[in-house]
Amino acid sequence: xxxxxxxxxxVLVLGAGGARGPALxxxxxxxxxxxxxxxxxxxxxxxxxxxxxxxxxxxDPEEMIEHGRRLDPASLLNFALSRWRVPLVSxxxxxxxxxxxxxxxxxxxxxxxRLHYGVRRLGVLVFDLLRRSEILIQGGPGExxxxxxxxxxxxxxxxxxxxxxVRARLYGRRRLLVDPGxxxxxxxxQAFARTFGARRVIAVDLxxxxxxxxxxxxxxxxxxxxCGESLVVLRPRVKxxxxxxxxxxxADRLVAAGEACLDGEALRTxxxxxxxxxxxxxxxxxx
Numbered sequence: 001x002x003x004x005x006x007x008x009x010x011v012l013v014l015g016a017g018g019a020r021g022p023a024l025x026x027x028x029x030x031x032x033x034x035x036x037x038x039x040x041x042x043x044x045x046x047x048x049x050x051x052x053x054x055x056x057x058x059x060d061p062e063e064m065i066e067h068g069r070r071l072d073p074a075s076l077l078n079f080a081l082s083r084w085r086v087p088l089v090s091x092x093x094x095x096x097x098x099x100x101x102x103x104x105x106x107x108x109x110x111x112x113x114r115l116h117y118g119v120r121r122l123g124v125l126v127f128d129l130l131r132r133s134e135i136l137i138q139g140g141p142g143e144x145x146x147x148x149x150x151x152x153x154x155x156x157x158x159x160x161x162x163x164x165x166v167r168a169r170l171y172g173r174r175r176l177l178v179d180p181g182x183x184x185x186x187x188x189x190q191a192f193a194r195t196f197g198a199r200r201v202i203a204v205d206l207x208x209x210x211x212x213x214x215x216x217x218x219x220x221x222x223x224x225x226x227c228g229e230s231l232v233v234l235r236p237r238v239k240x241x242x243x244x245x246x247x248x249x250x251a252d253r254l255v256a257a258g259e260a261c262l263d264g265e266a267l268r269t270x271x272x273x274x275x276x277x278x279x280x281x282x283x284x285x286x287x
Contacts, residue, residue: 011040011191011198014047016181017206019246021046022068023236026258027204029061042123042191045181048156055119056110056149068251083163108150112139124152125187127180134180136190146170185211200273204234232269236261
């Protein structure tokens with residue numbers, strides 16, 4: 001557990017959304033342009049990929065956006081097939097996976113303990129099938145995580161049925177780890193929890209329909225009431241875009257939606273937060 005003075009100030013929570021991931025890169029590009037000081041990131045599913053590539057691997061939003069433009073359904077599905085380790089079939093599928101394996105190699109070299117762009121803490125949400133519970137894998141400089149960053153991200157993005165579960169030993173127990181997006185698509189509560197200790201949270205909701213609990217408007221209303229001015233929720237306009245596999249030509253539309261959602265009262269609030277140099281920790285909301 002970190003000391004109060006080391007707790008992240010503004011934490012960015014990047015939600016699940018599959019092929020809508022370029023919208024998250026658009027949000028990041030706008031935040032970089034606005035010079036928003038992000039000191040912590042928590043990601044779920046594609047949000048874990050984007051957060052880890054940015055904070056862990058040091059990939060800037062422009063590079064992510066360019067990669068998103070080149071990603072097509074065939075390369076993603078071939079990569080998914082390669083992960084099942086079927087003799088002969090998997091090897092051929094990996095060769096047809098486009099640039100996905102190269103980006104994963106970059107992630108393999110990344111670490112929770114070497115973060116970029118001013119981020120001091122990074123969290124990746126996973127779900128353990130054996131014990132039916134979600135786990136936040138987190139770490140930062142001087143704080144070892146219980147799993148390597150690449151392993152945690154692969155687990156968080158292991159969409160059931162499309163990708164195989166990630167087998168790992170965690171806290172002395174055998175685990176089968178998968179994408180938690182169907183259970184918690186936007187892990188806001190994890191950011192405010194004592195172990196992560198966020199003071200202010202920017203949550204990006206990609207409207208994942210497969211998460212019934214967080215798809216309810218009442219959930220977000222209760223959360224806003226509990227968190228007050230310490231929470232800003234961003235919702236890019238992603239209606240009509242694919243979720244499981246990317247559709248050709250949609251990347252730029254999603255990036256633009258991500259940039260555009262940081263506007264109005266949300267942008268004014270975040271600018272006020274950015275101007276505050278020292279604040280007292282707020283209460284931990286428990287919606």
